[in-house]
Amino acid sequence: MMTERWGRKGARLVTAAVLATPLVALASGPVRAAVPLGEQLYKSNDCVTCHAVNQKLVGPSYVDIAKKFAGQKDAVATLVKAVKDGHVGTWGMVPMPPHPTLSDADIKAIVEWILSLK
Ligand code: HEC
Structure with a gap:
């Protein structure tokens, strides 16, 4: 009982x-299997500590990133490189650390999911 x-x-x-x-x-x-691969990878990596979909945390919200890069044909490559190597200066003076252990394929899946959020 x-x-x-x-x-x-x-x-x-x-x-x-x-x-x-x-x-x-x-x-x-x-x-759920219905959760996109990119979203799953975002949640299982350190991205969640600094990024939310709709809200600025340490880093910009993913919706803001999707809007800023909408229509840029090299957006995926640019953002994969930013996540892989780290980045600073586009959104402020707080740097994003590099992610050397994440594969390009995994980063690409996350970036494509981010860009789909606009
Ligand atoms: C320690 C905090 C932190 C973590 C962890 C982090 N980010 Fe970031 N991220 C930032 C900050 C701060 C920026 C803004 C950098 C800038 O101004 O250029 C940023 C920017 C970005 C951008 C936009 C880059 C650009 O050129 O505008 C993308 C895409 C992104 N992050 C994805 C990710 C993904 C995917 C992960 C996980 C693999 C991740 N971030 C983990 C803090 C973080």
């Missing part, structure tokens, strides 16, 4: 937490 009550309460708490914070979703890993 106790177990069942806690089980239901626990499930409700987990549901509320997952809805409330992307960090919880990060901890539990990709939940």
Whole structure:
């Protein structure tokens, strides 16, 4: 009986937490196959500590990045390089650190997802 009550309460708490914070979703890993690969990779890497989709954190929001680079034909290559090598100066004087251990393919998937958010 106790177990069942806690089980239901626990499930409700987990549901509320997952809805409330992307960090919880990060901890539990990709939940649905419908989540784009780029979004999954964003959530499973350090990007979440500095970037949100709709809100400026340490770095610019992904929607703002998508708008700024909309229609630029070299946007993917430019942004993959920025994430790989690190970048500063486009959005302010706070630098983004380099990501030398992420593969170009993974960064490209994240960047293509970001550019789809505009
Ligand atoms: C420590 C904080 C931090 C982390 C971690 C971080 N970023 Fe950034 N990011 C920034 C900042 C700050 C900028 C703005 C840099 C600038 O002004 O040029 C930025 C800029 C960007 C840009 C735009 C670059 C440009 O040329 O305008 C993209 C795309 C991006 N980040 C993606 C990512 C991805 C993908 C990850 C994870 C793999 C990531 N960031 C991790 C802080 C971070």
